[in-house]
Amino acid sequence: QDxxxxxxxxxxxxxxxxxxxxxxxxxxRRAALERENRLLRALA
Structure with missing residues (x-):
């Protein structure tokens, strides 16, 4: 049992x-995607 x-x-x-x-x-991974997303938005 034990x-x-x-x-x-x-x-x-x-x-x-x-x-x-x-x-x-x-x-x-989420943090990296958020950084990438911020960068892409800044460039848009």
Whole structure:
């Protein structure tokens, strides 16, 4: 029982870490797109 529980907790922690990384990457991408958008608007 405890082994299953600890295995599940580990799997969940790994998944959460992967999602955090994905959020970080998407946030950076969004910031870059916003900068690009501001630049293009300024040039238009």
């Amino acid at each position: 082994l299953v529980k600890s295995h599940l907790l580990l799997a969940v922690r790994e998944e959460v870490e992967a999602l955090r990384e994905q959020i970080r990457e998407l946030s950076e």
